[in-house]
Amino acid sequence: MDDKDLLELFKEEGKENYAFNLIVDKYGERLYWHIRKLVASHEDANDLLQETFIKAWAALPRFREESRLYTWLYRIATNETLTFIKRAKLKAFLSLSDYSRQLENQLEADPYFNGDNTQMIFQKAIMRLPSKQKAVFNMRYFDELSYEDISEISGTSVGALKASYHHAYQKIQEYLKETI
Amino acid sequence: MKQKNYIEDPHLKKNPFTVPPGYFNEMRSQVAEKISSAGRSPKTGFITVIRPQLALVSAFVIIFFIGYAALTIFTPRASESDLSTLTAGNQYIEEGFLKTTFIDFFDVDGENETADIHTIPSEEVISYISENIDIITLTSLE
Numbered sequence: 321m322d323d324k325d326l327l328e329l330f331k332e333e334g335k336e337n338y339a340f341n342l343i344v345d346k347y348g349e350r351l352y353w354h355i356r357k358l359v360a361s362h363e364d365a366n367d368l369l370q371e372t373f374i375k376a377w378a379a380l381p382r383f384r385e386e387s388r389l390y391t392w393l394y395r396i397a398t399n400e401t402l403t404f405i406k407r408a409k410l411k412a413f414l415s416l417s418d419y420s421r422q423l424e425n426q427l428e429a430d431p432y433f434n435g436d437n438t439q440m441i442f443q444k445a446i447m448r449l450p451s452k453q454k455a456v457f458n459m460r461y462f463d464e465l466s467y468e469d470i471s472e473i474s475g476t477s478v479g480a481l482k483a484s485y486h487h488a489y490q491k492i493q494e495y496l497k498e499t500i
Numbered sequence: 501m502k503q504k505n506y507i508e509d510p511h512l513k514k515n516p517f518t519v520p521p522g523y524f525n526e527m528r529s530q531v532a533e534k535i536s537s538a539g540r541s542p543k544t545g546f547i548t549v550i551r552p553q554l555a556l557v558s559a560f561v562i563i564f565f566i567g568y569a570a571l572t573i574f575t576p577r578a579s580e581s582d583l584s585t586l587t588a589g590n591q592y593i594e595e596g597f598l599k600t601t602f603i604d605f606f607d608v609d610g611e612n613e614t615a616d617i618h619t620i621p622s623e624e625v626i627s628y629i630s631e632n633i634d635i636i637t638l639t640s641l642e
Contacts, residue, residue: 337535344531349524356517366527373531377538435516442512462513489507496506 321346323389330380340377347390348373350463351397357458358401360426360447368404372397391472394465398455398473405451423447438500445495449488456481457488 321329321342330339351372356365375396383392405419412419424444427433435443446454456474459465460481467478474481506512 337532340535341528341532344528348527348531352519352524352527353515353517362517362519362523366523369527370531370534374534374538377535430517432518432520433516434518435514438506438509439512439514439516442506443516461507462515493505493507500506 327383327385327389340380343376343389343393344373347393350390351393354394354458354463355397355401357446357462358451358455359404360423360430360443362430362432364404368397368400372400375400387472391469394459394469394473395475402451402455409451420448441496441499442492445492445499448495449491453484453488456484457492460485 326339326343326346329335329342332339348369352365352369355368355372356362359365359368372393376393379396383389387395408422409419412422424447427440427443427447433440433443446457449457452474456470456476459470459473460467465473467481470476470481471478476484
């Protein structure tokens, strides 16, 4: 079922829950991986994903279909995650520790990380990026979204996104050259 | 020599993260449970739309009243009894009965004493002594 049909079904009296569960089925996994790659921890990703869907459930009756459903959901998930990271950074700053270092430690201790050493170094390089740049890089590199879609999600111009991706790419490349 | 471009290695594009077994099914039922307990999704109404603005205005009103109450409570204000005392005190000062310095008090007493001594006739003093002080006391004074 495509997004238009899902939204039509959602508008039908008494079918909201059913339609919404179909939306969760369709986008849950994709959004989970998007969040997980930003926060590293499975528990945090799970909490943020559930929060994303609760917010989407509350806001869906006001969804005006000016953007596509999946970019709208991506936007909610990204905003939720960036807000979470901002709070975590502040908490880390107050406890005089470095947030990206915390993420790296989390990655090393993560029982749900199955990558090899190169993948670990690559993920650490991504974790060192500023959070917005990291989100742009992940959406482009892993999710292979177009710049137009990322622009719709982030509310940033395509030109600025290209520059952001290029900077992220250079930083990661540098880190990999030094570390591998 | 051309440098190796690590990022373009297809191996790095693979997802290195995993999830606990059965996680996605569990997540779906958790979300379904949460939205069921949340009830019907709210429809867009006027109140829903202006709720954030209402909250902001309410916050300002509450802050204003707290500030006003704090000013009212903590600003020193003279009570009615204090006012009446002050008025009586002012009147007293104006009438010259109350002096504010030690010297003033001293002068007043001195003047009064002198004035009293001068105004009592000597005959009265003598008759007073003769009536009230016996001869033994008079001799002991010498």
